[in-house]
Amino acid sequence: MAPRVLDVRRLAPPEPLEQVLDALADMPRTERLWVLHRREPFPLYDLLKRMGYGWRTEGADERFEILIWASEHPPTEDELSRGMPC
Amino acid sequence: MLNTAGLSLDQAPPIQVPFAFFRVAPLFAALAGAVLLWDGDVVLISRWSAPALAVTHLLALGFLTQVMCGALFQMLSVLAGAPVPRVVWVGRLTQLALVLGCLTLSWGLYSNGRAWLMLGGLLLGLGLAAFVVAVGVALTRARGVPQTLRAMRFALAGLVMTLVFGLVVLAGVLGARIPGLAGWVDLHLSWALLGWVGMLIIGVGYQVVPMFHVTPAYPRWLTRLAAPLVLAALLASTTLVGLGNVGLAVWALLPAILALGAFAVVTLVLQRRRERPRVDTTLLYWWSSMGLILLSSALWLLDGRGEVLGVLLLAGIGVGLPTGMLFKIMPFLSWFHLQHRQVTARRFDVRLPHMQVFMPDGVAQAQFGTFAAMLVLLTAAGFSAGQPWGAYLARAGGAGLIAAASLLAWMQWRCYRAYLDISRQLG
Numbered sequence: 001m002a003p004r005v006l007d008v009r010r011l012a013p014p015e016p017l018e019q020v021l022d023a024l025a026d027m028p029r030t031e032r033l034w035v036l037h038r039r040e041p042f043p044l045y046d047l048l049k050r051m052g053y054g055w056r057t058e059g060a061d062e063r064f065e066i067l068i069w070a071s072e073h074p075p076t077e078d079e080l081s082r083g084m085p086c
Numbered sequence: 087m088l089n090t091a092g093l094s095l096d097q098a099p100p101i102q103v104p105f106a107f108f109r110v111a112p113l114f115a116a117l118a119g120a121v122l123l124w125d126g127d128v129v130l131i132s133r134w135s136a137p138a139l140a141v142t143h144l145l146a147l148g149f150l151t152q153v154m155c156g157a158l159f160q161m162l163s164v165l166a167g168a169p170v171p172r173v174v175w176v177g178r179l180t181q182l183a184l185v186l187g188c189l190t191l192s193w194g195l196y197s198n199g200r201a202w203l204m205l206g207g208l209l210l211g212l213g214l215a216a217f218v219v220a221v222g223v224a225l226t227r228a229r230g231v232p233q234t235l236r237a238m239r240f241a242l243a244g245l246v247m248t249l250v251f252g253l254v255v256l257a258g259v260l261g262a263r264i265p266g267l268a269g270w271v272d273l274h275l276s277w278a279l280l281g282w283v284g285m286l287i288i289g290v291g292y293q294v295v296p297m298f299h300v301t302p303a304y305p306r307w308l309t310r311l312a313a314p315l316v317l318a319a320l321l322a323s324t325t326l327v328g329l330g331n332v333g334l335a336v337w338a339l340l341p342a343i344l345a346l347g348a349f350a351v352v353t354l355v356l357q358r359r360r361e362r363p364r365v366d367t368t369l370l371y372w373w374s375s376m377g378l379i380l381l382s383s384a385l386w387l388l389d390g391r392g393e394v395l396g397v398l399l400l401a402g403i404g405v406g407l408p409t410g411m412l413f414k415i416m417p418f419l420s421w422f423h424l425q426h427r428q429v430t431a432r433r434f435d436v437r438l439p440h441m442q443v444f445m446p447d448g449v450a451q452a453q454f455g456t457f458a459a460m461l462v463l464l465t466a467a468g469f470s471a472g473q474p475w476g477a478y479l480a481r482a483g484g485a486g487l488i489a490a491a492s493l494l495a496w497m498q499w500r501c502y503r504a505y506l507d508i509s510r511q512l513g
Contacts, residue, residue, distance in 0.1 A: 010361045012298050014421055014441055021425075025434070039297070043164070043422070050429045062303075 003032035005085060009062075017044055020068070024053065029070035034084045037064045056080065098163050099173040101423045101505070107156025107181055108412055109498050114148025114188065115405055115491035121196070122464070122484025127477035130467050133392045140196040145400045146278060147188040147210070151245075153408040154286055155180055157415060158221055158238075161290070168228035176220040183213020200260060207256045214249050218242060233309035237289030240317050244281025247320070251277060269332040273324055279399060280342045281320050287375075287407065288312055288349055295353055298414055299369060300361040308352050315345040347383045350376040367450035371410020374458070378402040394468035401487065402461050409457065409494055416498060417444035420505040427512045436511050444501040453493040460486030 006023055008016035020035055027033060035041075040057060041064075048055055048068060055068045065084045069075050118141045122129055125137035132138065159177055163169040170176060191206025193199065221242055228235050251274035258264035296303050319342035326335035353376050357369065382398040385391075421441045428438060464483035470476035 010300055012300050012362060014418060014425075017425070018440070038300075047425065047429050 003034055003067075003085065005034045005036065007036040009036055009038040016041060017047075020044060021047070024051070024068065030073050032075065032079070033068040035066040035068065036084070037066060038062045040064050041066070098423070098426075099159055099170070099177065101419055103173055103177040104156040104160040104419065105416070105498075105502060106177070107152050107159075108416060109495070109502065110181070110185060111149045111152040111156075111408070112491040112495040112498070114144050114152065115494075116488045117148065117192075118144040119484045119487030119491060122487060123481050124484075126467075126479075126481035126484060130393050130397070130464075130476065130480050131471045133396055136196050136198060138393070138396075140192040142396065142400060143188060143192045143195060145404055147184065147191070150283065150400075150404045150408055152181075152184060152188075153412065154283075155184065155217055157290075157408075157411065160415070160419065161293075162221065162224045162228060162238075168224040170220050170224045172220070176216055180213050180217040180220075183209045183216070187213055203256060203260060207253055211249065211253060214245065218246055218249075231293065233304075233313070234289045234292045237285050237292065237313040240313050241282055241285035241289060243317070244277050244283075244285050244320070247277040247324075248274060248282050266327070266330060266332060269327040269330075269335065272332070272336065273327050276323060276339055276342075277320060280316055280339065280346070283404065284342070284346050285313055285316055287403075288316070288346070290411075291349065291353060294411070294414075295356060295372070299357055299372075301356040301359055304352060304356065308348060312345045312349050316342040319345075343383050343386060346379055350379040366413075366447055367454050368410040368414045370451070370454050371406050371413075374461075375403045375407040375410070378406070391468060391471070393471060394465060397461070397464045397468045401464050401483075405487075405490075406457060406461075409453070409490075412494070412498070413445055413447075413450050416501050417441045420444045420501055424505065424508050424512065427509065431512050433512050436508065438508065439504070444504050445497050449493070449497055453490060453497065456486060456490040456493055460490055 004023065004027065006019060008019055011019065016035075016037060020033070020041075023033055039062075040059075044066075045055065052071045053068055054071050054074060055066055057064055057066045059065050067075065067080070067084070121137050121141050121144070125135075128135050129137040129141060133142075156177075159170050159173055163173075187206050187209030189206075190202045191210060194202030194204075194206050225235065225239050225242065228238075251270055254264060254270050255267065255274050258267045258270065264270060292304050292309060295301055319339050323335045323338040326332070326338055353372065357372065378398050382395055382402075385395055385398070418441060421438065421444065424438055428434065428436060460483050463479050463486055467476050467479035467483055470479055
């Protein structure tokens with residue numbers, strides 16, 4: 001199944017956080033979520049950790065790509081190396 | 087790969103710490119409004135009159151510094167990853183000293199009571215020293231956007247200098263021999279307005295304007311130059327006063343005025359290029375404050391009436407910008423803390439309301455309308471000093487300030503009540 005992509009670059013806080021949490025609540029835990037953000041979402045990480053999710057962030061300046069997965073379903077090396085679908 | 091260790095929400099101080107500062111602040115604005123209402127015939131005749139000095143300190147310390155202290159306790163931990171040590175204890179001590187110190191100093195200025203003035207100076211000295219030490223420790227550990235942190239460090243230095251010169255002036259008023267006292271009063275004022283308030287507006291603006299209004303980042307030339315220029319101008323002015331050249335010391339402030347003017351113009355340009363077309367009340371307050379920075383800079387260059395300048399800077403920017411920020415900060419913090427509690431308690435059955443529900447923008451816009459009317463009335467009163475209608479305008483402005491402060495307090499109470507209600511549901 002194709003991973004879901006969420007672009008929150010044009011939203012003001014806390015809407016990016018709200019949308020990410022809403023998306024995770026609607027998704028089966030086997031799926032992946034890619035988030036495209038304009039800044040590094042530090043407050044999100046702590047919530048993800050408490051909710052049993054893992055994440056990886058890459059990027060700089062105005063574009064950060066965050067891959068989120070449920071801790072019991074970690075991504076394969078192949079998934080990690082493929083990067084965010086355009 | 088980036089460091090994704092993340093910031094723990096546990097680093098944030100309990101919501102009661104910043105909220106205590108925010109919720110007490112409107113009482114001081116209302117008190118300043120009451121003085122304007124009571125002494126409308128004299129307050130704007132001269133900035134040296136006893137009621138004018140009381141109003142100035144009620145707004146500058148009781149409202150503006152109160153909100154800024156509360157916001158700094160919060161911002162340092164969340165934005166810069168640098169929690170203030172013993173934040174509950176330091177927060178309570180700072181606030182107690184600030185509230186009592188502001189009340190006693192203002193009463194001392196109003197009634198020319200020496201004992202009250204001494205007590206006010208002592209309390210403010212102790213309270214602000216505790217604040218400066220605790221925030222200073224946090225700032226040495228802070229990481230994050232270097233330009234914002236630099237402006238915040240300069241702002242803290244500005245607060246220290248304001249306090250030191252304030253105590254020097256107080257000693258002079260109480261009878262100590264201070265040569266060239268007027269020059270020290272000007273320094274106290276310059277460090278307060280440009281060093282403490284101006285620098286904090288710059289530092290906070292670099293973070294919150296791009297974040298909350300989804301604008302491009304501030305240009306590098308401005309973030310590199312603005313805060314150091316303000317600091318350099320203040321140091322030059324201080325040196326000149328020390329050397330006894332008060333006339334030149336005033337003009338040494340010109341680079342600081344220009345830097346703040348450039349910040350205001352760039353902010354307005356960035357906000358025109360924002361991604362979201364919606365105009366909320368916080369944006370209205372930013373627009374009015376940036377416009378007032380430009381207007382008061384022009385008035386300063388044209389050597390306009392100090393009393394009108396005081397109205398624009400204190401009632402206009404000093405009350406306006408923190409109020410606009412509170413309309414964003416308080417709902418955001420309420421939502422943020424509730425979200426944290428929900429995840430910790432795993433109570434996903436409780437639906438959290440969206441941020442706007444905590445402070446509806448319709449009521450906030452009515453509050454802005456009241457504020458704008460108050461500002462027009464007080465500015466007109468400043469220009470009409472000595473005329474028979476000047477006192478009526480000042481009194482009407484005072485009533486407007488009480489109304490604007492009451493509306494703000496009411497919205498704050500609604501926001502906090504909503505937070506407590508949902509908090510109880512989360513258990």
